[in-house]
Amino acid sequence: MSPGASYDGCVPSIVVDNLSKTYRVADKDPGLRGAVRHLLRRQHREVKAVRGVNLVIEPGEVVGFLGANGAGKTTVMKMLTGLVHPTAGRVEVLGHEPKRRRAALLRQITLVMGNKQQLVWDLPAGDSLRLNAAVYGIPDTEAKRRTDELCEVLGLGRDKELSQPVRKLSLGQRMKCELVAALLHHPKVLFLDEPTLGLDVNAQTAVRDFVGRYNAQHGASVLLTSHYMADITALCKRVVVIHRGQIHFDGPLDDLTTRFAPERQVRVELAEPVGAQGLSAYGVVESVDGRAATLRVPRDSVPAAVNRLLSDHRVVDLTVADAPIDEVVEKLFAHADAQGDTHADTPPDAGLAEPRP
Amino acid sequence: MRRYFKTLGLFWAVSVSAEMAYRTNFLITSLTTLLTLAGALFTIGLLFQNGHTPGGYSWPAALTVLGVYTLLDGLQQSLLAPNRTALTEHVRDGTLDFVLLKPVDAQFWMSMRRFSPWGLTDVAAGLGLLGYAGWRLEISPLGALSGGVAVVLGGVILYAVGFMLATLTVWFVKLYNITIAMAALLEAGRYPIQAYPAVYRTFFTAVLPVAFMTSVPAAALRGEAGAGWLLGLAVVSGGLFAASCAFWRFALRFYTSASS
Numbered sequence: 001m002s003p004g005a006s007y008d009g010c011v012p013s014i015v016v017d018n019l020s021k022t023y024r025v026a027d028k029d030p031g032l033r034g035a036v037r038h039l040l041r042r043q044h045r046e047v048k049a050v051r052g053v054n055l056v057i058e059p060g061e062v063v064g065f066l067g068a069n070g071a072g073k074t075t076v077m078k079m080l081t082g083l084v085h086p087t088a089g090r091v092e093v094l095g096h097e098p099k100r101r102r103a104a105l106l107r108q109i110t111l112v113m114g115n116k117q118q119l120v121w122d123l124p125a126g127d128s129l130r131l132n133a134a135v136y137g138i139p140d141t142e143a144k145r146r147t148d149e150l151c152e153v154l155g156l157g158r159d160k161e162l163s164q165p166v167r168k169l170s171l172g173q174r175m176k177c178e179l180v181a182a183l184l185h186h187p188k189v190l191f192l193d194e195p196t197l198g199l200d201v202n203a204q205t206a207v208r209d210f211v212g213r214y215n216a217q218h219g220a221s222v223l224l225t226s227h228y229m230a231d232i233t234a235l236c237k238r239v240v241v242i243h244r245g246q247i248h249f250d251g252p253l254d255d256l257t258t259r260f261a262p263e264r265q266v267r268v269e270l271a272e273p274v275g276a277q278g279l280s281a282y283g284v285v286e287s288v289d290g291r292a293a294t295l296r297v298p299r300d301s302v303p304a305a306v307n308r309l310l311s312d313h314r315v316v317d318l319t320v321a322d323a324p325i326d327e328v329v330e331k332l333f334a335h336a337d338a339q340g341d342t343h344a345d346t347p348p349d350a351g352l353a354e355p356r357p
Numbered sequence: 358m359r360r361y362f363k364t365l366g367l368f369w370a371v372s373v374s375a376e377m378a379y380r381t382n383f384l385i386t387s388l389t390t391l392l393t394l395a396g397a398l399f400t401i402g403l404l405f406q407n408g409h410t411p412g413g414y415s416w417p418a419a420l421t422v423l424g425v426y427t428l429l430d431g432l433q434q435s436l437l438a439p440n441r442t443a444l445t446e447h448v449r450d451g452t453l454d455f456v457l458l459k460p461v462d463a464q465f466w467m468s469m470r471r472f473s474p475w476g477l478t479d480v481a482a483g484l485g486l487l488g489y490a491g492w493r494l495e496i497s498p499l500g501a502l503s504g505g506v507a508v509v510l511g512g513v514i515l516y517a518v519g520f521m522l523a524t525l526t527v528w529f530v531k532l533y534n535i536t537i538a539m540a541a542l543l544e545a546g547r548y549p550i551q552a553y554p555a556v557y558r559t560f561f562t563a564v565l566p567v568a569f570m571t572s573v574p575a576a577a578l579r580g581e582a583g584a585g586w587l588l589g590l591a592v593v594s595g596g597l598f599a600a601s602c603a604f605w606r607f608a609l610r611f612y613t614s615a616s617s
Binding site: 023078081082083084085101103106107109110111113116117118120122123127128130131134135136137 | 360367368374450458459460612614
C-alpha cells in the first residue's frame with residue numbers, strides 16, 4: 001500500500017515509509033589506555049538503529065509497539081515526534097513532517113516517557129501545569145476545567161497532589177501528574193514510551209485505564225511501548241514488533257499469538273493425582289503439581305483433548321488459555337534471530353512482517 | 358506574542374519560586390557582589406591615582422565601563438548562565454525532548470526558561486554606577502537613551518556568544534566550563550578597552566567582541582561613540598544573534614536525545 005493512502009478512506013494519523021536511522025557512535029576500550037586512545041584517536045562505527053520501517057496508524061487506533069531493549073522502538077518514536085532526524089525515509093504525522101517541528105503539529109501530539117519527566121522537580125505539579133497551559137495558549141478557565149477533568153479521572157486532588165512539590169510525590173502520583181501535563185492540550189496523537197515503568201500494579205492499572213478512556217473520549221491515536229504485557233493486552237488490538245531495527249510483525253494481537261504460539265495452555269485440576277506419563281496422551285506436559293497439571297496442546301486438537309480429559313478423568317477445574325504474550329514475543333524474536341542468521345541480507349520488513357488487512 | 362509574554366512571566370515566576378527557599382544564598386550572593394565591586398573600584402582607583410588618565414579615560418568615564426560590565430555580569434548571572442547550564446542538563450538527561458515538543462520557539466525556551474534573582478544585585482550595582490557616572494559626566498537624556506540601546510546590543514552579543522558555546526553540548530554533552538569561559542570573556546571588558554596594549558585591543562575588538570560588549574556601549578552613553586562604532590555594534594550584535602539562531606537549528610539536526 002502506498003504511504004498516505006488509507007485502509008478505510010480516512011487520512012491516517014501516522015504514515016511511515018521506509019524509515020531508517022543510522023547513528024555514528026564512538027567506541028571506547030575500557031581502562032585508562034582506552035580513555036587515552038579514545039581522546040587521541042577516536043574510532044567510530046555506524047549503528048543501524050532503524051532499518052526500512054513502514055507503518056500506518058489510523059485515527060483512534062491504539063498500537064502496541066513491542067521490542068527488546070535497543071530494538072529501535074524509542075528511535076522510531078523519536079523520529080515520529082521530530083526529535084531525531086531520519087537518515088532516510090519519510091514520516092508524516094497528522095499531515096506534517098515532524099522534523100520541521102511546526103507549532104501546528106506540536107499542538108496536536110504529546111510524548112510521555114516513563115523514565116523522564118517534564119514537571120519541575122522542586123515545585124508543585126500545579127505550577128508546571130499552569131506553564132504548559134500558557135505555552136499551549138489555553139485560557140486560564142479552560143485550563144482549570146481540563147485539569148479538574150483529568151485529575152478526577154486519575155484520582156488526583158488539586159489541593160493535594162497538585163499542591164505538593166513534585167519531588168515529594170510517589171512514582172505513581174508523579175506519573176499521573178505527568179499524564180495530566182502531557183494531555184492538557186488534548187493531543188490527537190499520543191506517543192507513550194513505557195508510561196507504566198516502575199509503577200506498582202494499582203498505579204499501572206490506573207494509568208492503563210486512563211489511557212483507554214482518553215482514547216475512547218478523544219478518538220486519539222496511541223502508539224504505546226511497554227515491557228508490561230498487561231498494558232499491551234489491555235489497550236492494543238494491534239501490535240507492531242520491532243527487532244534489530246526492523247519490523248517483524250504488524251497485525252492484530254490475536255494473530256501474533258496464533259502464529260507464534262500454535263499451542264494453547266490447558267490447565268487442569270483433577271480429583272486424583274495422575275502422573276506426567278498418564279497425561280502425555282493429551283498433550284505436552286509442562287508441569288505436574290499434585291492434582292494440578294499444565295499441558296500444551298496444538299490449537300486444533302484442544303477440543304478433542306479436552307473431551308478426552310473430561311471423559312477419562314474426574315476433572316475439578318479446567319481452563320484453556322493462550323501462552324503469555326511475552327513468551328509469544330520471545331518466540332518471535334528467536335524466530336527473527338534465526339532468520340537473520342540465515343538471511344543476513346533480507347530486505348527490511350521481509351519475512352515475518354505481514355501486510356495489514 | 359502575548360502568549361510569549363505570558364509564558365515568560367510564568368517562566369520567571371516559577372524560577373523565582375524555586376529559588377525563594379534559599380535565603381542564605383541570596384545574602385551570600387549580595388555580599389559577594391559588593392566585595393567584587395569594591396575590589397574592581399579599588400583596582401580602577403589605582404589606575405587613576407595621582408591624576409593619571411589611562412587611555413585618556415577620566416575616573417567617571419572609566420566607571421561607565423565598569424557600570425556596563427557589572428550590569429552585563431548581573432544579566433549573565435540572572436539569565437544567561439542559568440539557562441546555559443539548563444541546556445547542558447537537558448541534553449545530558451534527554452529532557453530537551455520535552456522542550457522541543459512544545460509549540461514555542463525552543464531557543465526562546467532555552468534562553469529564558471530559568472531566571473535567578475541572585476544576579477539582580479549586580480544589575481542594581483551596575484545601574485547605580487552608571488547613574489553616578491552619568492551624574493558626574495552630565496550625560497544628556499539622548500545620550501542615556503542611545504547608551505541604553507547600545508547596552509542592550511552589548512547584552513545581545515554576550516548572549517549570542519554564550520548560547521552558541523552552550524549549543525555545542527548537543528555534540529559534546531559535557532561542557533560545564535562554558536560559564537567560566539563566558540565569565541572570563543566578560544571579565545576582559547571590565548576595564549576600558551583603551552587601557553589595554555594595542556595587540557589586546559585589536560584582539561578584543563576584531564576576534565572576541567569584548568569591546569562591543571562594554572567599552573562601545575559605555576562610549577555611547579557618554580556620547581563619545583562615533584557612528585562607525587555604533588554601526589559596528591549593531592552589525593556585530595545582529596550578526597551574532599542571527600548566527601546563534603542558525604547554529605541552534607543546525608545543531609538540532611544532530612540531536613540524538615539520550616536513550617531511554
